Amino acid sequence: MIAIFGLLTSVAMAQTTSGTIALGGGFRFTSNDPGTSSFSLSGSGGYFLKDNLMVGLDLSYSSANDGDNTSLGLGPFIRYYKFIADDKFAFTVDGGFVFSSDKDVDPVTGTEVSSSTFGLGVAPGFAYFFSPKWSLDFTLPGISYISYEGGGSTISIGASTFSPSLGFRYFISK
Structure with missing residues (x-):
């Protein structure tokens, strides 16, 4: 029994060891007012350093409003895992930068307006490792700063809204 427990624990922790590669993704759909x-x-x-x-x-x-508003973003991130209990559950902290290229259609004139934004943020979350190769990730909004092309910026504190993201991550051990 002790050997089996030891093997299972080492498999769970092996997902986040140095040299492991992790691939992940997510999807979010929001529907507010009719037509919006x-x-x-x-x-x-990612790669575990x-x-x-x-x-x-x-x-x-x-994409929002049937493609009238779109955004494409790219940026580096860093994530730290802090395991608790049975090594299948970890609290996470994410930090990152993002650059995005945005396209909006003015609803009055119908003209297309392009812009770009730069942002950085820190967000808490957790990961549940439901198998030796997969985790379910749940991330809450954290603190973020966004700077807009042409001037202006916003600072957001995630405690003011509840819009978590949900995703999966696949781990490739060395």
């Missing part, structure tokens, strides 16, 4: 909806797709790839510390690259695409 949005969806986003995201993907990421040392145990429980991953660096990587995020890619995202979002």
Whole structure:
């Protein structure tokens, strides 16, 4: 029994050891008022520089109002895992930068307006490792700063809204 428990524990922890590669992604759909909806797709790839510390690259695409507003984003991230209890559950902290290219259609004139944004943020979350190769990731909004092309910026604190993201991650051990 002790040998089996030891093997299972080492398999769970092996997912976040140095040299492991993680691939992940998620999908979000939101429908508010009639005729107003949005969806986003995201993907990421990361590499564990040392145990429980991953660096990587995020890619995202979002579309709202039947394609009138779109955004394509790319940026590096860092994620730290802190395991608790049975080594299948870990709290996470994500930090990252993102550059996005945005396209909006003015609803009055119908003209297309392009812009870009730069943002950085820190977000808490958790990962549940439901198999030796897969985790379910749940991330809450954290603190973010966004700077808009042409001036202006916003600072958001995630405690003011509840819009978590949900995704999966696949781990490729060395």
